[in-house]
Amino acid sequence: MGQTPTASASAGGTVALRGALLDCIADPFYEPAAQAVRYIPDGVLVVRDGYVAALGPYEELAASLGELTVADYSGHLITPGFIDTHIHYPQTGMMAAYGEQLLEWLNRYTFPTERKFADPAYARSVADLFLDELLKNGTTTALVFAAVFPESVDAFFEAAEARHLRMISGKVMMDRNAPDYLCDTAQSSYDESKALIEKWHGRGRLLYAVTPRFAGTSSEAQLKQAAKLLDEFPDVYLHTHLSENVNEVAWIQEMFPQYQGYLDIYDQTGLVRGRSLFAHGVQLTDDEFRRLSEAKAAISFCPTSNLFLGSGLFRLEQAKNPAHPVKVGLGTDVGAGTSFSLLQTTNEAYKVAQLRGQKLSAFKALFLATLGGATALCLEDKLGSFEPGKEADVVVLDPKATPLLALRNQGGIPETLEALEDLLFSLVIMGGDRAVAATYIMGERAYSSASPCTP
Ligand code: GUN
Ligand code: ZN
Numbered sequence: 511m512g513q514t515p516t517a518s519a520s521a522g523g524t525v526a527l528r529g530a531l532l533d534c535i536a537d538p539f540y541e542p543a544a545q546a547v548r549y550i551p552d553g554v555l556v557v558r559d560g561y562v563a564a565l566g567p568y569e570e571l572a573a574s575l576g577e578l579t580v581a582d583y584s585g586h587l588i589t590p591g592f593i594d595t596h597i598h599y600p601q602t603g604m605m606a607a608y609g610e611q612l613l614e615w616l617n618r619y620t621f622p623t624e625r626k627f628a629d630p631a632y633a634r635s636v637a638d639l640f641l642d643e644l645l646k647n648g649t650t651t652a653l654v655f656a657a658v659f660p661e662s663v664d665a666f667f668e669a670a671e672a673r674h675l676r677m678i679s680g681k682v683m684m685d686r687n688a689p690d691y692l693c694d695t696a697q698s699s700y701d702e703s704k705a706l707i708e709k710w711h712g713r714g715r716l717l718y719a720v721t722p723r724f725a726g727t728s729s730e731a732q733l734k735q736a737a738k739l740l741d742e743f744p745d746v747y748l749h750t751h752l753s754e755n756v757n758e759v760a761w762i763q764e765m766f767p768q769y770q771g772y773l774d775i776y777d778q779t780g781l782v783r784g785r786s787l788f789a790h791g792v793q794l795t796d797d798e799f800r801r802l803s804e805a806k807a808a809i810s811f812c813p814t815s816n817l818f819l820g821s822g823l824f825r826l827e828q829a830k831n832p833a834h835p836v837k838v839g840l841g842t843d844v845g846a847g848t849s850f851s852l853l854q855t856t857n858e859a860y861k862v863a864q865l866r867g868q869k870l871s872a873f874k875a876l877f878l879a880t881l882g883g884a885t886a887l888c889l890e891d892k893l894g895s896f897e898p899g900k901e902a903d904v905v906v907l908d909p910k911a912t913p914l915l916a917l918r919n920q921g922g923i924p925e926t927l928e929a930l931e932d933l934l935f936s937l938v939i940m941g942g943d944r945a946v947a948a949t950y951i952m953g954e955r956a957y958s959s960a961s962p963c964t965p
Contacts (some may be wrong), residue, residue: 533894592647625691645663707746725772725775773802851881881895
């Protein structure tokens with residue numbers, strides 16, 4: 511053993527990664543860390559044909575590895591790939607748009623930017639850059655808004671397919687309160703979405719999400735057409751925005767006076783289901799949290815975006831209330847979000863919790879970024895932990911990636927869970943793309959900080 515980390519499990523191949531293995535096997539919001547977290551300080555993860563085959567202490571498995579190539583990441587943490595449950599690829603080039611809150615920000619910056627995604631070549635070039643940026647940040651799966659143009663979905667899925675990524679996306683449906691150049695109709699959005707589902711849903715690792723932008727830009731007729739698609743294709747997702755900003759909630763209530771509230775609009779039109787994911791939920795009422803729990807729907811908590819747009823502080827403890835638990839994942843929400851990094855997203859999530867008098871432990875943060883995200887996307891049987899049989903999407907983190915982190919983590923990889931929690935917390939707060947040493951997709955190395963341009 512002792513090879514430099516170049517090994518990858520090409521189709522039909524087997525590979526092993528050695529390092530400190532860390533994953534969540536239960537939810538640390540409800541279980542003590544000792545039960546929820548699996549930690550093997552000197553471990554080995556064996557990947558066969560892209561799937562986790564085995565894991566355990568290196569000294570126990572070493573004899574069984576035989577001639578197998580072992581990628582040696584001693585001194586590093588190896589965790590499941592991060593899962594971003596809400597992001598917009600067309601907004602990659604418009605991060606850091608100055609000075610507005612949600613509704614003005616959409617009109618002034620977002621809509622003109624998304625217009626450019628009618629051009630398939632432009633859309634493909636941004637999709638390529640976007641996916642490379644995700645991999646560089648250790649994100650291996652995401653639920654992604656495309657633009658209103660079907661070509662923008664084709665471009666995204668083609669780029670994801672070329673990288674063998676498990677990605678979920680869909681065409682934005684929007685038929686009002688936006689410039690004509692971005693509007694479809696209830697019927698055309700149904701027809702185009704249906705054709706895209708038939709083309710892409712379940713092709714390789716790709717999955718489709720029916721994607722009405724939000725109640726503000728969809729007529730009731732369009733929301734009902736979205737629900738019709740969910741009836742016809744019960745295993746596609748529903749992906750939209752919900753209760754993000756105070757002015758947005760008031761405006762939508764005026765627009766839909768016959769409904770009891772924002773969530774009720776989606777509920778009465780048939781969109782609140784077990785495969786529905788709602789981004790934000792900052793302004794949700796207690797009753798709305800209860801209803802989401804009952805429906806087994808999920809929320810994407812997007813702290814960098816919520817702070818950037820001044821939307822507010824998400825009530826994570828209410829979402830995770832054991833009396834009515836709601837599935838929660840983390841979202842970067844680029845381009846209202848300010849980073850592609852889920853480690854920077856946990857940093858801001860921690861601060862949002864602090865401002866609300868709550869604590870977000872390092873293990874809870876790790877859960878949200880991995881198994882929690884997988885569960886929010888109903889993919890916990892495939893992703894989010896190192897359970898044998900799951901897809902081997904993996905991130906390798908360097909706790910000494912920068913001089914500051916090296917100073918903070920002088921002791922190196924610890925033996926105990928308690929000491930590990932402190933090291934992990936340093937990455938939850940100070941980590942970012944530089945902390946990602948490598949990203950593996952189905953056991954194949956797709957990114958390495960040592961050779962970022964040629965994986
Ligand atoms: N609500 C409707 N559209 C959007 C969007 O593009 N970004 C965010 N953050 N909220 C939205
Ligand atoms: Zn969004």
